[in-house]
Amino acid sequence: xxxxxxxxxxxxxxxxxxxxxGSVAYTKEEALxxxxxxxxxxxxxxxxxxGGRGKAGGVKLAKDRDEALRFAEEIIGMHIKNIQTGAQxxxxxxxxVEKGVNIVNELYLALIxxxxxxxxxxxxxxxxxxxxxxxxxxxxxxIFKEYIHPVTGLSNFHNIRLSFKLxxxxxxxxxxxxxxxxxxxxxxxxxxxxxxxxxxxxxxTEELIALDAKVNFDDNALVKHSDIMELRDIYEEDxxxxxxxxxxxxxxxxxxxxxxxxxxxxxxxxTMDILKYYKGEPxxxxxVGGGTSEERIKEAFKILIADKNVxxxxxxxxxGIVRTDIVASGVVNAARSLNVNIxxxxxxxxxNEEQARKIIDESGLNxxxxxxxxxxxxxxxELSRGD
Amino acid sequence: MSILVNKNSRVIVQGFTGKEGSFHxxxxxxxxxxxxxxxxPGKGGHTHLNKPVxxxxxxxxxxxxxxxxxxxxPAIFAGDAILxxxxxGIELVICISEGIPIQDMVKVKHYLNxxxxxLIGPNCPGVITPDETKVGIMPAQIHKKGRIGIxxxxxxxxxxxxxxxxxxxxxxxxxxGIGGDxxxxxxxxxxxxxxxxxxxxxxxxxxxxxxxxxxxxxAMYIKKHFNKPVIAFxxxxxxxxxxRMGHAxxxxxxxxxxxxxxxxxxxxxxVHIVENPAKIGLTLKKVLTR
Numbered sequence: 001x002x003x004x005x006x007x008x009x010x011x012x013x014x015x016x017x018x019x020x021x022g023s024v025a026y027t028k029e030e031a032l033x034x035x036x037x038x039x040x041x042x043x044x045x046x047x048x049x050x051g052g053r054g055k056a057g058g059v060k061l062a063k064d065r066d067e068a069l070r071f072a073e074e075i076i077g078m079h080i081k082n083i084q085t086g087a088q089x090x091x092x093x094x095x096x097v098e099k100g101v102n103i104v105n106e107l108y109l110a111l112i113x114x115x116x117x118x119x120x121x122x123x124x125x126x127x128x129x130x131x132x133x134x135x136x137x138x139x140x141x142x143i144f145k146e147y148i149h150p151v152t153g154l155s156n157f158h159n160i161r162l163s164f165k166l167x168x169x170x171x172x173x174x175x176x177x178x179x180x181x182x183x184x185x186x187x188x189x190x191x192x193x194x195x196x197x198x199x200x201x202x203x204x205t206e207e208l209i210a211l212d213a214k215v216n217f218d219d220n221a222l223v224k225h226s227d228i229m230e231l232r233d234i235y236e237e238d239x240x241x242x243x244x245x246x247x248x249x250x251x252x253x254x255x256x257x258x259x260x261x262x263x264x265x266x267x268x269x270x271t272m273d274i275l276k277y278y279k280g281e282p283x284x285x286x287x288v289g290g291g292t293s294e295e296r297i298k299e300a301f302k303i304l305i306a307d308k309n310v311x312x313x314x315x316x317x318x319x320g321i322v323r324t325d326i327v328a329s330g331v332v333n334a335a336r337s338l339n340v341n342i343x344x345x346x347x348x349x350x351x352n353e354e355q356a357r358k359i360i361d362e363s364g365l366n367x368x369x370x371x372x373x374x375x376x377x378x379x380x381x382e383l384s385r386g387d
Numbered sequence: 388m389s390i391l392v393n394k395n396s397r398v399i400v401q402g403f404t405g406k407e408g409s410f411h412x413x414x415x416x417x418x419x420x421x422x423x424x425x426x427x428p429g430k431g432g433h434t435h436l437n438k439p440v441x442x443x444x445x446x447x448x449x450x451x452x453x454x455x456x457x458x459x460x461p462a463i464f465a466g467d468a469i470l471x472x473x474x475x476g477i478e479l480v481i482c483i484s485e486g487i488p489i490q491d492m493v494k495v496k497h498y499l500n501x502x503x504x505x506l507i508g509p510n511c512p513g514v515i516t517p518d519e520t521k522v523g524i525m526p527a528q529i530h531k532k533g534r535i536g537i538x539x540x541x542x543x544x545x546x547x548x549x550x551x552x553x554x555x556x557x558x559x560x561x562x563x564g565i566g567g568d569x570x571x572x573x574x575x576x577x578x579x580x581x582x583x584x585x586x587x588x589x590x591x592x593x594x595x596x597x598x599x600x601x602x603x604x605x606a607m608y609i610k611k612h613f614n615k616p617v618i619a620f621x622x623x624x625x626x627x628x629x630x631r632m633g634h635a636x637x638x639x640x641x642x643x644x645x646x647x648x649x650x651x652x653x654x655x656x657x658v659h660i661v662e663n664p665a666k667i668g669l670t671l672k673k674v675l676t677r
Contacts, residue, residue: 113489115569115599115636118496133642150497191490220635221488223463250633265567265633266541266596269622270664276625277663285626287633318543318550320526349550350526373547373665 001217003231004047006096008213015186017179017197018209022098031072032065034097040064041100044071046092048080049236056080058092061100072097087255093235101209106199107166108132109180111187113194113218114147120187122146122154122180124162128199154184175208190228191221240284240303247299249288256281258384259304259313261297263288263322271316274373280381283310288317294330301334305342312343312383314376319350328356332363343368343383347376389516389561390536390581390588391479391507392455396520399447400425401468402459404435411459411483411524412436418521423451448475457513457522458482465509466491469572473504480572481522482508489635492570499572506572510634512542512564523564525549533558535671536582538575539594540567540634544622544664548594551668557675560588567634569598575605583613590616590675592667593658595649597623598637602649610656618671619653620661621646 003011006024013019021038024047025031035042046058053059058080062068072095081089106128114121125143127135136143144165146158159177168176179200187195196214203209222229234242244251250265254272258280262268265287272282284307288300304313317327328348335344345368348356353371360369368383370376392398398415402408403425413436416422424439424447431442441447444456456472458465458480465484472480473495487509499506507514513523517530529546531553539545545564552559563578565571575593582588591613595602602621609617624646626632628639639645654660661670 113493113569116601118493118570120493150493188490191488193489218489219631220462220486221490224488252627252630252632254627262543264541264543265637266539266544266594266622267547269596269626269632269637270544270547270620272626273622273624273662274664282625285630285632318547320529320543320546349547351528374663377665 001219001222001228001232002049002236003215003217004049004233005045005213006047007231008215009096009210011186011190011215012210012213016182017186018207019213020098020101020209020211022096024094024096025072026076026094028069028072028076031076031095031097032069035062035065035068038097038099040068042068043098043100044068044075045096045098046075046078046080047094047096048090048092049233050080050082050085050090052082053080056082068097090236101201101211102204103201104204105202107202108135108198109183109200110194110196110198111183111192117147119150120148120184122148122158122162122184124166126166128201132198148184154181171206172202172208175206179208190225191218192216193218240307244286244299244303247296249286249296249300249303251303252285253307254282254284255309256283257309257311258380259283259307259310261286261288261300261304261313261315263317267316267318271314271377274377275314275381278377278381280377280384283307294333297327297330298334298338301338301340305338305340310342311386312345312380313340314380315344315346316373316376317348319348319353319356323351324348324356325352325359328359332359332365335365335367341366345370345376345380345383347371347373388585388587389519390578390585391514391561391563392516392520392522394421394519396455396522397421397423397451397453398455398457398520398522399423399444399451399453400457400459401444401472403427403440404430405459407483408459409436414527415521418527420520420522423453444472444477445475448477454478455522456480458484458509460484462486463488466495469495469506469509470498473499473502473506476502477504480504480506481511481513482506482572483511483513483524485510486635487568489570492568496570496572507563508566508572510568511566511571512545514561514563515559516561517559525562525564529553530562531558534560534587534589536560536585536588536591537562537594538578538591539564540596540636541594541622544594547664548592548620548667552592552671555668555672557671560585567596567636569636571636574601576601576608579605579608579613583615588615590618590671592671593617593619595619595621596634596637597621597626597632597639597646598634598644600643603652606652606656606658609658616659616674617657618659618661618667618674619650620664620667621649622664624662
């Protein structure tokens with residue numbers, strides 16, 4: 001789960017990690033009120049779950065009152081677009097207004113879970129404010145890592161090693177050590193998957209301040225953290241995805257026109273892949289899970305047909321322990337009760353598949369029943385072209 | 388021969404009396420798996436499905452000489468369940484549970500490294516050696532005894548693959564679901580190391596997916612040490628970056644974990660890549676009759 005920068009900075013504050021003075025605003029009036037309080041110059045930052053805010057014009061430095069008002073007005077309501085947000089982009093609903101700070105040096109500091117080594121790793125770099133992937137490509141020697149084995153936890157030597165590699169002076173080293181320890185504490189206690197400060201700045205008064213803050217959490221651990229769960233902002237999520245999550249359906253909206261309903265994540269991805277292989281465009285990823293009860297199929301159908309781009313639905317269920325004839329009845333009942341009138345291509349393989357096909361064929365619905373993965377995919381692509 | 392499990396495996400079920408545990412235990416018993424008992428704390432001394440229930444894994448292992456444990460406990464307790472099983476020195480632990488917090492798996496993984504136990508999963512369908520034993524949740528009827536080894540990060544996609552292989556008239560030596568989580572007990576290389584020594588396995592089908600780099604690691608191992616044909620399909624070729632595609636481990640992050648890159652590296656190291664998931668069985672047949 002992702003949270004906003006202002007929420008991450010509140011968490012930082014709770015864990016003793018210094019952040020600039022500031023507060024969140026939902027309107028330009030609120031923004032101005034905060035700016036007046038903290039003084040000028042101030043920074044107005046779009047609060048939205050999308051990277052590349054700076055490039056998109058979502059982060060501005062205001063030197064006076066007039067600029068603060070103008071920038072707040074510009075940023076609230078703008079759309080931030082990038083590869084993750086899709087063509088529509090994400091609407092900015094709030095801004096963080098922060099006091100400007102005096103930057104002498106910019107560092108990069110992050111803690112992430114390294115899946116290959118199965119332990120957290122601290123990543124630090126002298127090139128703060130840059131995309132770390134780009135630094136890693138161009139100057140891998142400018143990136144320093146410390147893996148934290150679960151037996152040792154974070155130990156003093158990790159901090160010392162890093163702070164010398166970063167070339168920090170004695171005062172800075174002391175502050176840095178404390179900051180990394182606090183960051184690790186946050187990471188551990190809140191089951192974070194990423195905690196990133198980019199940039200971590202050194203000021204002219206030798207303070208270290210987190211100028212930006214990104215925290216993601218391990219979804220599997222959220223049940224342990226009701227306080228973190230409250231930070232979820234459903235306005236940042238696709239409305240179809242929010243609806244799907246209520247029914248424990250794994251749904252991801254894409255830009256195509258073939259609605260997919262599949263049991264199992266791997267098969268759902270493979271279904272998208274085969275459609276693309278035959279030059280079709282999947283409208284979504286949807287894993288209805290192992291249970292595939294009538295209720296879940298109905299909810300899945302509702303979400304698929306609510307997407308106006310969807311011209312055809314491709315149902316691909318591999319029934320193993322789940323009997324496909326039961327799945328077939330569920331699909332037919334759900335389609336009837338929802339008056340599904342777009343074509344549906346259905347591939348049911350596994351236990352009792354002959355009975356399942358009979359149920360589909362005799363339903364009188366606009367269903368095309370296939371017995372072969374390739375043929376079913378080709379049929380779906382053909383129907384998606386509308387000719 | 389086969390790998391990991393066979394007709395001599397003595398299996399216990401952790402979370403035996405729960406809904407999932409009961410259902411799948413009875414399915415396994417029906418298939419002929421030698422389930423020697425189960426574990427549910429507080430229900431020791433009872434019988435369930437005509438098998439003894441124990442309070443602890445330790446007791447079950449001691450009394451029934453179990454050498455394999457399969458876990459069906461809720462995610463939040465599953466990390467502890469694995470640790471408990473491993474602490475008894477049991478040979479093999481297969482964890483079906485999905486949704487274990489990653490920090491729990493960090494502990495599990497490093498503890499495992501200090502023991503001789505092997506973990507398969509979590510978030511996996513288990514392991515089956517057709518006609519001998521099934522220690523998992525896969526539909527048994529699609530499997531056929533044969534000479535193809537399967538290693539997969541997926542569930543239903545594995546079944547679809549097995550189905551394609553069986554339809555081509557070939558069977559499986561052992562099919563292993565290694566799991567869809569970012570941290571798992573055994574990866575492709577660990578299982579390839581077993582298949583390379585298994586005389587009954589003549590070829591291996593790998594089902595990988597986006598996220599992490601275990602397919603790349605497998606490619607390096609195959610080039611150096613694996614002398615049997617390997618066919619691979621990587622799902623998520625069309626998955627957008629930064630999104631978790633159902634499985635916790637299926638996510639492209641920081642420019643890493645793309646299907647395209649995995650396919651390239653595997654191909655460069657001698658693996659037969661299948662781009663179209665409907666053609667896994669067909670490609671396998673072609674490679675073997677060449």
